[in-house]
Amino acid sequence: MKNKQNKAQVTIFIIIALIIVVAIALIFVVWRKPTLPVSPETNPENYIEKCIKESTEEAISILSEQGGDIKPEGSVMYKSKNITYLCYNANFYKPCINQRPLFIEHIEEQITNYIEPKMQECFSSLRTELEKRGYAVELEEMNITTELQTKKVVVTIDRKLEMTKGETRRFEQFKAQVSWPLYDLAKITMEIANQEARYCNFDALGFMIIYPKYDIEKFRTGDSDTIYTLKDTPTGKEFIFAIRSCAMPAGL
Numbered sequence: 001m002k003n004k005q006n007k008a009q010v011t012i013f014i015i016i017a018l019i020i021v022v023a024i025a026l027i028f029v030v031w032r033k034p035t036l037p038v039s040p041e042t043n044p045e046n047y048i049e050k051c052i053k054e055s056t057e058e059a060i061s062i063l064s065e066q067g068g069d070i071k072p073e074g075s076v077m078y079k080s081k082n083i084t085y086l087c088y089n090a091n092f093y094k095p096c097i098n099q100r101p102l103f104i105e106h107i108e109e110q111i112t113n114y115i116e117p118k119m120q121e122c123f124s125s126l127r128t129e130l131e132k133r134g135y136a137v138e139l140e141e142m143n144i145t146t147e148l149q150t151k152k153v154v155v156t157i158d159r160k161l162e163m164t165k166g167e168t169r170r171f172e173q174f175k176a177q178v179s180w181p182l183y184d185l186a187k188i189t190m191e192i193a194n195q196e197a198r199y200c201n202f203d204a205l206g207f208m209i210i211y212p213k214y215d216i217e218k219f220r221t222g223d224s225d226t227i228y229t230l231k232d233t234p235t236g237k238e239f240i241f242a243i244r245s246c247a248m249p250a251g252l
Contacts, residue, residue: 044126044161045174051122052115052155052176056146059114060153060180067241068107068186070114074099076225076242083227083242087193092224095200096193096245103190107182108146111153116144119157130163138162148183181232185239188214188230193243196226200246224248 059070066072067084075082086103087096100106119142127137140160147154157174188207195202204216215231224247230239 044130044163044169044171047126048119048122048157048174049176051119052157052174053178055115055118055122056111056153056155056176056178057180058118059111060178060182062114063107063110064182064185064237064239068100068103068110068189068239070110076221076223076227076244078219078221078227078240078242081240083240085225085244086189086241087196087243087245089244089247092247092249094246096197096243098193098197100190100193103193104148104183104186107186108148111146111155112144115146115155116142119144123159123161126161134165136164148186150183151179151181153178153180153182179235181235181237182239185230185232185237188216189228189239189241192228196243196245202228 062070065081067075067086069075069084072082072084074088075084077083084099085096086100087098089096123139123142127139130137138161142157142159145156145158147156154177155175158172159174161171163169192202202218204218208214208216213233215233217229217231219227219229221227224244226243226245228241228243231237
C-alpha cells in the first residue's frame with residue numbers, strides 16, 4: 001500500500017513538472033517578438049541598414065588603427081601598420097604643427113568616402129534581387145551623411161527608392177548607427193595634439209586621474225616619435241595615432 005502511495009506521489013510530481021515546462025514554453029512563444037528576415041522584398045530598410053552597419057564598422061576598424069585615415073599619408077610604421085601623424089614637425093627642438101585641426105569632420109569624411117562605393121554595391125544588389133522577384137525598381141541619386149556622436153556613429157543615406165509590384169512602396173531615407181566611442185576618443189586626440197603643439201608634451205597621468213574611464217599609453221620610438229594609444233576602458237575600444245614634437249637628435 002505504501003509503495004502504491006509513493007508511486008502515485010511521483011506520478012503527480014511528474015505531471016506537475018510537465019505542466020510547468022509547457023507553461024514556460026507557451027509564455028516564451030506568446031511573448032517573443034516576431035522577427036522578419038532581412039530580405040530585400042520584406043524588409044528593404046533592414047537590408048540596407050545591415051549594409052550600412054557592416055561597412056561603417058569596417059571603416060571604423062581601419063581608421064582607429066591608423067590615426068584617423070583609411071589610407072595614411074604622413075605616417076610612421078608601428079606594429080606593421082602606418083600610423084598617421086596628427087601633429088608633426090620634421091625639425092629638431094621645435095613643437096609640432098597640428099595636421100588635423102578639424103579632426104572630427106575629417107573622420108566623418110573618411111567614413112563617408114569609404115562606405116559610399118560599398119553602399120552603391122548594396123543598392124545595386126537590392127535592385128537586382130527585387131527585379132528577380134518581379135518588382136519594377138526606381139532609384140535616385142544617393143547622399144551619405146556621417147555624424148560622430150557620443151558613444152555612437154550615425155550614418156544617414158538620403159536616397160529615393162520605389163518598388164512596384166501591384167502596389168508601390170516608397171522609401172526616401174535609410175539610417176543606421178554603430179555603437180563606438182569614436183567621438184569621445186577623437187576629442188581627447190585633439191586635446192593631446194593641441195597640448196603637444198603648445199607644450200611639446202601631454203600629461204597622460206594627470207588626465208587619467210581626472211577621467212579614469214580612459215587609459216592612455218605613450219610609446220616613444222628611437223626616432224623621437226610618440227605613439228599614443230587611447231582606450232575607452234568600459235568598451236575596450238582603442239584609437240592609435242602618432243605625434244612628432246620637439247624631437248631630439250639621436251644620442252641626446
